Amino acid sequence: MDIRPIRTDRLSDKIVNQMIQMMREGNLKSGDKLPNEGMLAEQFGVSRGILREALTQLQAQGYIRRKPKDGTYIQDDIQSMLMNDSVNELLKKTTYSDLLDFRETLELKMVEKVIERASDEEIEEIIEGLGVADNEKVQHDMDHxxxxKLAQASKNIFFMNFIDTYYDLITEIAVKSNRDQVRRNQIAEEHLAIAKAISARDKEAAKNAVLHHMKMVDKTVIGEEGK
Structure with a gap:
């Protein structure tokens, strides 16, 4: 049975969760200055030590910033951060199949944007980074x-964030799927086909190359999941 230990959240954790919820609901907005520590501790009904622990957590996670001799402020880009947090939490709950479906849709659009927006120099840099690794971990890093680099060349921050999140989530299975040298050679060929189509500014060829690559990734991942 999958039984999880019962635990009681610390008071500081409860403050952190409540303040993040207040940010989500708009009760705390970007750039808002928080009350001083004494007043805030009183409002939460906790000691200053517990409050400082909560504020330290929020600062470490990037939700707030502290200015010496001035005060504590909600980060200016808090809504963007909260949106990314929500997306990341959603992605963690998906299956590999869900992730591959979503990634395929994004990468088809992504190569279009690379062709439209990237300079010849940026595309050349992508091609120069291609190659075949001699072990699974290095291959996974090269694939990532x-x-x-494609996402970066598309000039779309969301594409970049998704690629990073995706590879964080599939690291274990991706490394396993790159154990075979034959598959590593295939990956290099698939990447080269995508890069060449982009270099030629051929959207249809680029999308077909992406579809083929994703089909092979899907086939490999499904095979690994069954082991």
């Missing part, structure tokens, strides 16, 4: 780098 190639798709991240």
């Amino acid at each position: 780098y190639f798709h991240y």
Whole structure:
């Protein structure tokens, strides 16, 4: 049975969760200055030590910033951060099949944007980074780098964030799927086909190359999941 230990959240954790919820609901907005520590501790009904622990957590997670001799402020880009957090939490609950479906849709659009927006120099840099690794971990890192460089060349921050999140989530199975040298050679060929189509500014060829690559990734991942 999958039984999880019962635990009681610390008071500081409860403050952190409540403040993040207040940010989500708009009760705390970007750039808002928080009350001083004494007043805030009183409002939460806790000691200053517990409050400081909560504020330290929020600062470490990037939700707030502290200015010496001035005060504590909600980060200016808090809504963007909260949106990314929500997307990341959603992605963590998906299956590999869900992730592959979503990634395929994004990468088809992504290569279009690369062709439209990237300079010849940026595309050349992507091609220069191609190659075949001699072990699974290096191949996984190269695969991540190639798709991240495509996302970067698309000039779309969401594409970049998704690629990073995706590779964080599939690291274990991706490394396993790259154990075979034959598959590593195939990956290099698939990446080269995508890059060449982009270099030629051929959207249809680029999308077909992406579809083929994703089909092979899907086939490999499904095979690994069954082991």
